[in-house]
Amino acid sequence: xxxxxxxxxxxGITILDLSGRITLGExxxxxxxxxxxxxxxxxxxxxxxLGDISYIDSSGIGELVSAxxxxxxSGGELKLxxxxxxxxxxxxxxxxxxxxxxxxxxxxxxxxxxx
Amino acid sequence: MADSTTSRVSFTxxxxxxxxxxxxxxxxxxxxxxxxxxxTVPHIAMAVREAAVNAVLHGNSYDTNKHVIASxxxxxxxxxxxxxxxxxxxxxxxxxDPLAPENILRGSGRGIFLIxxxxxxxxxxxxxxxxxxxxxxxxxxxxxxx
Numbered sequence: 001x002x003x004x005x006x007x008x009x010x011x012g013i014t015i016l017d018l019s020g021r022i023t024l025g026e027x028x029x030x031x032x033x034x035x036x037x038x039x040x041x042x043x044x045x046x047x048x049x050l051g052d053i054s055y056i057d058s059s060g061i062g063e064l065v066s067a068x069x070x071x072x073x074s075g076g077e078l079k080l081x082x083x084x085x086x087x088x089x090x091x092x093x094x095x096x097x098x099x100x101x102x103x104x105x106x107x108x109x110x111x112x113x114x115x
Numbered sequence: 116m117a118d119s120t121t122s123r124v125s126f127t128x129x130x131x132x133x134x135x136x137x138x139x140x141x142x143x144x145x146x147x148x149x150x151x152x153x154x155t156v157p158h159i160a161m162a163v164r165e166a167a168v169n170a171v172l173h174g175n176s177y178d179t180n181k182h183v184i185a186s187x188x189x190x191x192x193x194x195x196x197x198x199x200x201x202x203x204x205x206x207x208x209x210x211x212d213p214l215a216p217e218n219i220l221r222g223s224g225r226g227i228f229l230i231x232x233x234x235x236x237x238x239x240x241x242x243x244x245x246x247x248x249x250x251x252x253x254x255x256x257x258x259x260x261x
Contacts, residue, residue, distance in 0.1 A: 024168055025132040055157075058165055058225040066222035086157070093232055094225055095214050 003027030003053075005034045013110050014043045015081075019052035022060030027053075031060075035067045035078075044076025045113045049106070051082030061094060068100060077101070081109050125186035130175035130200075138185045139164040142196060145187045149194045150258035158233035159194065159252055165226040166198040166248045174200025174246060192254055193235075199247035207239045 003020035016034055021027055031048075038046055048064070056064075064080070071078035079101040083091070091097040103109035124141070128134035142163035146156040167183065175181035181201040188195040211218050213225045231237050236251035 023164075024135070024172070057161060057168070058229055059168070059223070061225055062222040065220055069220055069222075090229075094228070095219060099219060 003030045005030055007034070007038070009043075010106075011110050012043075013045045013047055013113055014038045015047045015049055015106075017049045017052070019054075021055040022053055022063065023055065023057045024059035027056075028059045028063040031063045031067055035070060039071065039074055039076070044071055044074050046071055046076065046078045047081050047103075047106075047109050047113075048078065049081045050084065050087055053084060053087060056087055056090060061090060061096065064100070065096065077113055079103060079109055079112070081106060121188075121190050123186065123188040125184065128183045128185065130171045130177050130179065130181050130183060132171070134183055135164060135167040135171055138167040138183075138198065141185070141187055145189060145194060145196075146252070149189050149254055151194070151252065151254070155252070159196075159250075162230045162233040162250055163196050163198070165230050166196070166250060169205070169226055169248070170198050170200035170202070170246075174202030174205065176202065194252045194254065196250045197247055198250070199242060199245055201242075201245040203244060204241050205239065205246040 003018060003022055003026055006017040008015050008017070018027070018031070022031060035046060068078045081103050083102060088097070091100065101112070103112065126137070128137065139160050143156060143160040146159040151159060167185065170183045171177065175183065184199045186197045207227065210227050211224055213219070213221065213228045218224060230250060234250045235253045238249040240247040240249070
């Protein structure tokens with residue numbers, strides 16, 4: 001199953017609801033393009049909702065890191081929402097859990113962005 | 116119910132992402148038949164997928180003239196997966212530590228780390244040309260049906 005992205009806006013924050021697999025050749029390019037589109041439209045506060053991500057591999061992890069640094073370098077913020085246990089464990093193992101700002105509640109996540 | 120029968124299957128595959136998916140699915144099936152639990156099976160499948168991606172992408176560079184060979188062997192005490200490519204060779208000593216502060220924000224370079232994290236043994240063998248990775252996960256006595 002490939003990855004799908006739905007984009008919505010809440011209080012000036014762009015939320016990308018991701019579902020499916022983030023792997024080499026499937027979801028990784030999709031994330032890159034989605035984040036690039038958001039930045040091109042002038043928004044740099046992005047919340048990646050990973051609640052429906054069933055699988056992620058090292059390429060997918062790398063793509064999350066690249067998205068994080070791209071947004072940060074543009075002066076914006078990128079946060080993660082609703083990690084599944086699999087994704088949570090992978091971020092722990094790779095010591096990326098503390099690099100990302102991870103939230104498990106959308107309202108809390110929205111209010112945590114710099115106004 | 117774990118299958119205690121020793122079995123071996125191997126494939127010679129194109130250097131493509133379809134091959135990566137086939138290798139991953141076979142690893143998952145072998146791990147299930149070997150009796151690994153529901154947490155361990157996806158870890159094995161992921162480790163094998165990472166090895167297959169390395170072979171297709173970094174080893175063979177998607178070269179249609181080069182192949183990936185994958186073998187899956189279930190013995191009484193282990194699941195043994197071998198993935199080989201026909202690329203320029205991989206020196207495991209030269210792979211940067213992805214947990215080092217200077218590498219933590221790199222967009223790649225975590226595949227071998229994850230393989231080592233999820234498997235009990237990982238061995239590299241130079242084939243001249245190519246690299247063979249051997250991934251081993253030990254079965255518990257209950258899993259091996261003994």
